[in-house]
Amino acid sequence: MSARPSTRRSPDKYNAILRAATKIFARKGFFNSKVADVAREANVADGTVYLYFKNKDDILISIFNRTMEDAIATGRHALAVMSDPIAKLRQVAYLHLERLGRDRNLAVVFQVELRQSTKFMEQFSTTKLAEYLDMIRKILEEGQRAGVFRTKLDTKMAAKVFFGALDEMATNWILSRRTYRLVSTVDPVVELFCTGLCPDRAEA
Amino acid sequence: MSARPSTRRSPDKYNAILRAATKIFARKGFFNSKVADVAREANVADGTVYLYFKNKDDILISIFNRTMEDAIATGRHALAVMSDPIAKLRQVAYLHLERLGRDRNLAVVFQVELRQSTKFMEQFSTTKLAEYLDMIRKILEEGQRAGVFRTKLDTKMAAKVFFGALDEMATNWILSRRTYRLVSTVDPVVELFCTGLCPDRAEA
Numbered sequence: 001m002s003a004r005p006s007t008r009r010s011p012d013k014y015n016a017i018l019r020a021a022t023k024i025f026a027r028k029g030f031f032n033s034k035v036a037d038v039a040r041e042a043n044v045a046d047g048t049v050y051l052y053f054k055n056k057d058d059i060l061i062s063i064f065n066r067t068m069e070d071a072i073a074t075g076r077h078a079l080a081v082m083s084d085p086i087a088k089l090r091q092v093a094y095l096h097l098e099r100l101g102r103d104r105n106l107a108v109v110f111q112v113e114l115r116q117s118t119k120f121m122e123q124f125s126t127t128k129l130a131e132y133l134d135m136i137r138k139i140l141e142e143g144q145r146a147g148v149f150r151t152k153l154d155t156k157m158a159a160k161v162f163f164g165a166l167d168e169m170a171t172n173w174i175l176s177r178r179t180y181r182l183v184s185t186v187d188p189v190v191e192l193f194c195t196g197l198c199p200d201r202a203e204a
Numbered sequence: 205m206s207a208r209p210s211t212r213r214s215p216d217k218y219n220a221i222l223r224a225a226t227k228i229f230a231r232k233g234f235f236n237s238k239v240a241d242v243a244r245e246a247n248v249a250d251g252t253v254y255l256y257f258k259n260k261d262d263i264l265i266s267i268f269n270r271t272m273e274d275a276i277a278t279g280r281h282a283l284a285v286m287s288d289p290i291a292k293l294r295q296v297a298y299l300h301l302e303r304l305g306r307d308r309n310l311a312v313v314f315q316v317e318l319r320q321s322t323k324f325m326e327q328f329s330t331t332k333l334a335e336y337l338d339m340i341r342k343i344l345e346e347g348q349r350a351g352v353f354r355t356k357l358d359t360k361m362a363a364k365v366f367f368g369a370l371d372e373m374a375t376n377w378i379l380s381r382r383t384y385r386l387v388s389t390v391d392p393v394v395e396l397f398c399t400g401l402c403p404d405r406a407e408a
Contacts, residue, residue, distance in 0.1 A: 118379070121379055158396055169365075195402060197353045
């Protein structure tokens with residue numbers, strides 16, 4: 001939530017506005033959406049939206065922050081009880097693609113609407129996204145210590161490549177004319193990432 | 205070029221307008237740019253731009269098509285004289301990242317400005333991008349036939365993952381506060397992609 005004090009604010013209404021905004025931004029595009037459209041969809045007065053958010057940008061940033069905070073918390077919680085690094089990677093991939101695959105509007109906002117300005121993207125990439133990449137990197141480093149992943153691996157780069165792969169799966173899913181479950185891509189991506197293209201491991 | 209007939213059109217002017225537009229879109233963002241800004245940067249009258257392009261959307265689409273056509277032609281030309289599938293993959297990665305790394309404005313337009321609407325993205329992904337992914341996929345299939353890549357590999361998915369990795373490298377490079385050459389990421393990405401995370405091949 002923004003810093004504005006108000007006695008009339010409720011978490012339910014805050015969440016309802018974010019949900020409505022996700023739907024509106026996905027449907028009309030962020031640039032073409034108005035705060036009034038969001039208010040109407042959330043069934044609140046225009047002024048109510050401004051009790052919770054400074055402006056339209058603030059709503060988009062809040063969708064990003066809220067979703068990433070939830071993704072990081074859910075991820076950490078799930079990983080805490082696991083030990084196999086490959087299973088952990090698969091879990092991250094699953095949580096990532098399941099979240100977007102179950103909410104197409106959220107997927108459109110994440111894969112398209114959030115990427116329309118370097119200003120936005122610079123802001124995002126230095127905060128929650130860095131934390132998310134760090135979660136992946138830690139799994140790779142654990143795997144190195146356990147002898148499961150190559151020690152010569154550049155884990156920072158590999159974390160970005162893994163994220164890039166998941167990201168591409170999500171974008172492809174949005175744009176595809178075929179109907180398939182986004183989570184169906186989890187196993188092939190993780191397998192490709194662990195085994196690589198070359199046959200020595202898998203078929204030798 | 206668009207289909208409008210004119211005796212006053214020249215390839216030089218067409219190219220100059222596209223170069224100017226790339227610079228303007230990268231600097232101001234596509235939505236905030238006006239055709240008049242592009243004309244001023246290209247040192248032509250506003251009306252001249254409309255001899256070559258229907259509107260601002262048409263300019264952005266032409267930047268995409270022109271760049272992709274050139275990338276596909278250059279790629280095919282380079283690959284034609286090569287035989288090693290891994291070297292071919294590295295060549296694709298090099299050409300991809302060298303092109304964007306030498307023209308930051310083009311990189312911003314490709315990584316950010318072109319992705320701001322599902323309408324645009326749907327249009328792109330079904331045409332030149334599909335052709336580009338196909339070029340990567342063919343390398344993977346050749347590699348399978350040559351016994352260099354695993355036969356069980358889903359080459360369509362692997363081509364997307366490879367593209368996703370290059371794409372993520374380019375986006376990271378734009379957003380990074382550090383200064384480094386984008387092509388420095390070619391070898392680590394290709395190696396990761398070929399060898400995978402697991403140690404059996406590289407260090408066993």
